[in-house]
Amino acid sequence: MTLYIDNKPYDVKAGKNLLETCLTLGFDLPYFCWHPSLGSVGACRQCAVKMYRDEDDKKGRLIMSCMEPVANNQRISIQDAEAREFREHVIEWLMTNHPHDCAVCDEGGSCHLQDMTVMTGHAYRRFNFKKRTHKNQYLGPFINHEMNRCIQCYRCVRFYKDYAGGKDLDVFASRSNVYFGRHEDGVLESEFSGNLTEVCPTGVFTDKTLKQHYTRKWDLTTAPSVCQHCSLGCNIIAGERYGELRSITSRYNGAVNGYFICDRGRFGYEFVNAPGRIRKAVCDTEVVRKEEVTERMKHLIGSSKVIGIGSPRASVQSNFALKMLVGKNNFYHGVSDNEHDLANLVIKILHEGPAPTLSMKEVELADAVFILGEDLTNTAPMMALAVRQSVRRQPMEQLAHINIPAWHDGAVRELVQEQKGPLFIASVHTTKLDDVATETFHSSPDEIARLGFAVAHLLDDDSPEEASLSPEESKLAQKIASILSMAKRPVIISGASCETDHVLEAAANIAWALHRKNQQAGIVLTLPECNSLGLAMMGGHRLEAAFNAVLNGHADTAIIMENDLYRHGKKSIVDEFLKVCKNIIVLDHSPNPTTEKANILIPSGTFAESDGTLVNNEGRIQRFFQVYEATENIQESWRWLLGLGTALGVDEMSHWKSFEDITQAIAKEEPFLKNIDKVSPPAGFRINGQRVPRETHRFSGRTAMLANINVSEPKPPVDSDSPLSYTMEGFRGLPPSSMIPFFWAPGWNSVQSINKYQQEVGGPLRDGDPGIRCFEPVQTSKIQYFKSDPAIFESQEDHLLIVPLHHIFGSEELSARSPAVGERCPAPYVMVNTADSADLKIHENEELSFEVGGQPYQLPVKVSSEMPRGMAGLPYGLPGLPFVELPAWGILNKEMKWMKQQ
Amino acid sequence: MDEATINHLLIVGGVLGGLLIVAPGLIWLERRLLALWQDRYGPNRAGPFGVLIVLADTIKLFFKEDWIPPFADKVVFVMAPAIVMITVFFSFVIIPFAPGIIVTDLNIGILFFLAMSSMGAYSIILGGWASNNKYSLLGAMRGAAQMISYEVFMGLALMGTVLLANSFSLVDIIEAQRGMWFVIPQFVGFVIFFIAGIAETHRLPFDIPEAESELVAGFHSEYSGMKFGMFFVGEYLGITLISSLTVCLFFGGWLGPDFLPPLVWFVLKTFAFIALFILLRASLPRPRYDQLMEFGWKILLPLTLINLMITAGVVLMREG
Amino acid sequence: MFSIIRSMWITFMHMFHKRETVQYPEQKNKLTTRWRGRIVLTRDPDMGERCVGCYLCAAACPVDCISLQATEDEHGRRYPEFFRINFSRCIFCGYCEEACPTYAIQLIPDFEMGEYDRQNLVYEKKDLLIDGQGKYPGYNYYKVAGLAIGGKDKGEAQNEDPPVDVRSLLP
The missing domain is CATH 2.40.40.20 (Barwin-like endoglucanases)
Known part of the structure; x- marks a missing residue:
């Protein structure tokens, strides 16, 4: 299809609107109300362009580019004087009431309104009348409200209500007095409220935690990271200033989290800055220097029988280093036995089963969802958001027949009204997704599993039969089975949160049965922690075995890495274990009951101070980068263990020098993780001989930040583990998609600059979405269904x-x-x-x-x-x-x- | 040791010490005079009239980091500034400051001076070459070309006085001026010698080897500390040398009315020429390199030859 | 040839002209108020700190010698928690003053700030903050900005209507 923009022909894709097309082509066209995830409503009138009937039409007419579909041989002009004047006037109108407070606004420097004002060229205020003002609301500990700054683009309510299913943010009053907020002061209930800070084009909704230690976007030292707070592995950008982690923002990954992240991921970062962090190595109540720790541990470990307890919240590298240090047979998973078994079961289902494991993007595109036993909003929040999109999207499929494009949000909503896609939820208690569910079923985990087995049997006779269902349950099972079998892209979602293997097995049976009929059917299983799957992939013994090894005298020294055993084992047993164990060496970053009992306590880095790799629930290997060099004695667990391994002369570890060496060794040793070294470019990677800078070109204060300590500036640290640099010098173009430290483009300081990093607006990043999946579905005609028989739930007295x-x-x-x-x-x-x-x-x-x-x-x-x-x-x-x-x-x-x- | 030897040693020591005082003194003098002609004061803080600024500068130079660039040819790099000092000092051997105050009265005095000043070109070439730096090398090339060219008619310009005095010895030449300073019969020779002298010492306006506006600092861009100091001292001693030679050859050396001792006459005359050097620096812009070479070969060389022929003719005529 | 001699003569005659030099420590030049010397932080007419910690001066600084941290008092008024200028790096270009939206940071006609110890050239907020308004008397940023602070609620700034009553439908 050919589109003429300012008389130049461009080859464009059909089915898009003019605005996204222009942005994809790299034009700078201002906009406010449109958002790639939210579609167009034509509310702000900012994206006006001139459209011409044909080549001879010299007059043209102004149209809103976001509301106009691309057509062949269409002729438009972005640079037309009238269109430019129109856009400038729109900004001027928006600015009549905008308060004079950019200097004290947290959005400043990453503000879409600022960018657009500069882009249109409006510079001087001509409006002399009084400004409208609004009272603010208290919106909870996450979000700050400053209603004066609002430009009435409606993005917030469209995201909060329509996209994320929130109920307590709305628009009130009328005319030019419209007010976006809650009906009264109070905490915003949605788990995705933090995204308002990125969705709002100006500073009405800002990050309240950032406000406590405010830093402008240009002053942050940022690095691409991966969220550590659930198993989905959402991509984030973590920013540091003055040795403190200052903010977390979403890092676009078309396949994983898209534009958004949940509030746990966005606001849960401050444990990194906690004053009580473990910052110094302590040997028997004596603070020891970094160099001495290895020496002391060497003596201790050399003369004793050592076991290592890994962690599902530590990186693959750290766990692998521990496994190599203590030997494969002495490596134990630091998770409860139940979770240990469930993680192994998940690997079995994903690795040996025919159904593919789906990314969140694929879940968004699903047209029927069945959730077994998971309260997604609380265990894997972003997956709940993806399910919501599936429910919202499914009814839009009919639109194709009546020629309404899916981005035409207003028209779509008119047409869809209250229709929702099929979603079945079987859970122990109500979930936040229940409001969009077709049917819900609340019962015990075993009952959920039985319903699941029944559905699987209905879909495929080879799947084991589940007889004893009540009539209502059978009816529900039949309804679910029939809708799932009709769907084109059905998804079965389950997970480890109800801690019952039957539920996972039932989910697997349904997915496999569906997959036999429909190759597009997929399965999604969530896990308890960010690296549960990565840990399980490495093999290792159960935690109980570790306890027994010490209690029976087979071992007397335990290295416990980034793990609070009291969260994974019963208090009495852990107490006894720690009492019997002669030497307890604990590596961790935050104090917890386990670190209190340590003989040797070693300060390890949090995700912000570490390089590492995680495997998310989908089996996607993702790299997170160190944001800043930790101060004092803190370093990554793997680095501590590497030093120790070298000192002890462990064969495999003696030739490891860096992160890169460990990663290569993992790729060689661990069959599941054979691609781990290809996830991101190696440490020696350079673009035009340059590193990718973690700091923006506007980064300020280099010669003053540390001047109070010493007026001679120290040399900036050199990153030996990645191609990123800790300075503002380096390559200024687009970095490889797996290592984008921040989104910025000339004229686009806000997160909207993501447009410039994508192949097409809203699509994958330029060189593909980062992360490598390590599960490929098995092509098999014969499916080994699970044949378990969950007990019927009967309540018992007392x-x-x-x-x-x-x-x-x-x-x-x-x-x-x-x-x-x-x-x-x-x-x-x-x-x-x-x-x-x-x-x-x-x-x-x-x-x-x-x-x-x-x-x-x-x-x-x-x-x-x-x-x-x-x-x-x-x-x-x-x-x-x-x-x-x-x-x-x-x-x-x-x-x-x-x-x-x- | 007999008295003559002691006397001789005293003269050598006196000349050496005098020159070592004169060189830094000239730095102060130049700064003060330049300031005077530019409506400023110049250094006036350290000591009376700011003379101690020289001491401060010297101390500073001694304590500066003695940096040899890692890419330089170390031996040659160190040698080059020494050469300039040594050759200039040697040239002073033949200068008669007053009757009897001369290190040695060579009968080929002027030839010795010319030989030594030719050697001086080496310091520029070697310094520029050893620095291993494009600006230094460019400066050295220019310096070599300039010095060798101007040496030619510098020598030729002197021949007039030699013919008139019938000797290469400077003492004889001065004695020959008892009746009339040679500046009168040899005016053209004097002008050409003085111009060539400026070029020999690569002083402004002929400081093309250094030309800081184009070549950073030319052949001594990479020099710092006392090695730079030696180039500096070499330059000022060069000025003194040319001035005293001019005085000897054209202005009667120590000769003058009896109310002042001969040495004072000599010093006064020399300082007058040093001041002229500084005035030139204060007032004239630097010509282009090609202009300089053209001026030398196309104007000065023919002029010198004509001057020499006429002088020779006159001498022959008078004798014949 | 003549021109060379003439220019030498003119130069020589300058010997008898008046000296231009100002003998600095004894005599002092009168500096204009626009002279860019030592940097100060000023206060508004109510003696509140003018600096709101917007980081624009730091961003504008070509040698990156300004660093600060913004913080807030209990009523939402922003001020710098610390404000540090490393004068051993400062080139007195005045960009910080141009960037300042609140007239807080100003360069004043004082340049006599030499130190024997370079560390003493690092000025903290206590060294920078003065009890005056500097070159721009009368300006009070919070009186024109829409943000509510202690003693000035929404709608009480210059040129502002009282806050909208969301529950009213009256025109």
Whole structure:
């Protein structure tokens, strides 16, 4: 298709609007209300261009480019004087009420409105009348509200309500008084509210945590990183200033997180800056220098039997270094046995099964979704957002027949109204996705599995039969099966959060059964932590075996790396293990009960101070880069272990010198991770002989930042592990997509500059979306279905089946340490059914005491009618709540309650 | 040791010491005079009239980092500034400051001077070459061409006085001027010798080998510390040398009315010419390199030859 | 030839002209207010700090010798937590003053700031902040900016309407 822009022909793709086409071609055309993920509504009138009827038409007419589909031989002009004047006037109108406060606005320097004002050329204010003002609202610990700055583009509500399914942000009042906010002050409920800071073209919604230690975008030392707070591995940009991590923003990855990230990922970073961080190596209460640590450990380890306990929140490199240091047979996974088995099961399903594992982008494009046992919003929030898009998108498929393009948001909404794509959720309790679900089913994990097996059998007779379903359940199973089988791209989502292997097996059976009929069917399984899958891929023993090895005297020294054992093992057992173990060497960055018991405590770097690689739930290997050199004695776990391995003369480790060497060794040793060294360019990679700078060309204060310590500036650190530099010097063009430290293009200081990094607007990054998947579906005609037989759930007297309930804020260890996220953490509680609470004669907020696997609990009760009878929900991983393996039967302790009532 | 030897040693020591004082003194003098002609004060803070600025400068030069660039030819790099000092000092051997105050009265005095000043060209060429730097090399090339060219008619210009005095010895030449300073019969010779002298010492306006506006600092771009200092001292001693030679050859050397001792006459006359050197620097712009060469070969050389022929003719005529 | 001699003569005659030099430590030149010397941080007419920590001076600085950290008081008024200028790097170009949107940072006609110890050329906020308005009297940024601070709520700045009542539908 040919499009003439200012009389020059361009070859363009059909089905797009003029605005995206112009931006894809690299033209600078201003816009506000349009967003590649949100579509066009034509509200801001900013993207006006001149359109001509034919070659002879000299007059033309102004149109909004975002509302006009591309047509063959279309002639438009961006540079036309009238169009430019129009665009300049639009900005001038928007500016009449814009407050004079760029200097104190957090958006300044990364503000789309600033960029567009400069782009259109409006420079002097001519409007002399009074400015409209608005009161602000308190919107919780994450988002700051400054309503005066609003330019009424409606992006916030379109993202918050339409895209992310939020209910508590809306537009109020009328005419030029429209107000974007909540109906009253209060915390924004959506888990994706942080994206408002990037969606809002100006400073109405800004990052409140950044405000505590405000830094302009141009002053941040940034590096491409990967979110550490759930298994999805969303791509992020982490920014540092003055030795502190200052902000997290989304890093576009078309296949993974797209433009957005969740609030846990965005605001959970501040554990890195915690004053209580472990910063010095301590040997038996004595602070030791870096060089001495290796010496001391060498003596200790040389003369004892050592085991190593890895971690699902440590990088592949760190875990591998530990495994090599202690030997394959002495390497243990630091996760509960249940999670250990589930991770292995996930690998089995993804590796040996025929159904492909899908990325979030592919989930967005699914047209039928069945979720088994997962509360996605709380365990893998961005996946919930992807599912929401699938539900939103599916009804749009009919649009093709009536010639409405999918980007035409207003028209699409008119047509779709309340129609939603098919989504079935089987979970233990209500989830936030229930409001868009076609059907929901709340029951025990085993019951969910039974429903799943039944659906699988309905789809494929080879799949084992599941007989004993109630009539309603059978009806539901039939409905699900029929809709899934009709869908073109069905997706089955499950995960480890209800900690039951049957659920995963049922999900696998459905996916495989579907896949037999429909090659497009896929499966998505979520895991507990950011590197659960990477750890499981490396092989290693269960945690219980580690405990036994020490308790039985086979080992007397344990190296525990970035792991709080109290989150993965029962308190009594871990206590005993740590007591019996003669030498406890702990590498970690944040203090926790395990580090308190360490004989030797070694400060390891957080993700911001480390280079490493993670494997996300999809089996995508992704590299994260060090943002800044850690101060004092902090260094990456793998670097500590490497030093130790070299000192001890471990064969495999003696020739490792750097990150690159470890990565090469992993590629050689670990069959699943054979492509790990191809994820990002090697450390020696240079563009035109230059590194890629972590700092923008506007970076300020180089000669003053450290002048208070010494007026002679130190040499900037040299990065031996990656092709990035810690300075502002280096290659200024587009870096390879796996190592984009920040998005910036001339004239585009805001995140909207992402347009310049994509092959086409909203599409993949220039040289492909980063990350390499390590699972390829097996081509097989014969499917080995799982044949387990989950028990039928029956409630028992004086017992409640305790199931884990996940919380986006609180269930994850590291983010919960951040003050802003901590503010959103719920207090520990136990959730019981309304009828059960009546039977127990207990009311909301009264304390219930019970015992699970020998672990006593006494917690305030929350009553919910949606919690299935005979079951109780216990929040997973909340700070201060002792660990217990769930689901398990809890024995009610009535006497405790009686005593309490006194 | 007999008295003559001691006397001789005293003269050598006196000349050497005097020159070592004169060289830095000239630096001060030049700065003060330049300032005077440019409506400024010049150095006036350290010591009376700022003379101690010279001391401060010398101390500074001694304490500066003695840097030899890693890409330089080290031996030659160190040798070059020494050559300029040595040749200039040697040239002073033949200068008669007053009757009896002369290191040695060579009967080929002027030839010795010409030989020594030719040697001086080596210091520029070697210094520029050893620096291994394009600006230095360009400066050295220019310097070599300029010095060798101007040497030719410098020598020829002197021949007139030699003919008149019938000797190469400077003492004889001075004695020959008792009746009339040679500047009168040999005016053209004097002008040409003086111009060639400026070029020999590569002083402004003929400082083309250094030409800081084009070549950074020409042949001594890479020099610092006392090695640079030696080039500097060499240059000022060169000025003194040319001035004293001019005085000897054309202005009667120590000769003058009796109310002042001969040495004072000599010093006064010499300083007058040094001041002229400085005035030239203060007032004249630098010609282009090709202009300089053209001026030398196309104008000065024919003029010298004509001057020499006429002088020879006159001498022959008088004798014949 | 004549021109050479003439120019030498003219140069020579300058010996008798008046000296242009100002004998600095004893005599002092009168510097204009626009002279770009030592940098100060000024206060607004209410004696509040003018600097709002916007980082524009730091960004404009060609030698990157300004560093600061913005912070806020309990009422939302921004001010620099620390403000550091490394005068051993400063080239007194005045770009910081041009970039400053609040007239806070100003270059004043004082250049006598030599130190024997280079470390003493690092000026902190306490060395920079003066109790005056400098060259631009009367300007108060927060009086024209839309941000609410202590003592000035929304709609109380110059040229502002009172805040919109969202619940009203009246025109």
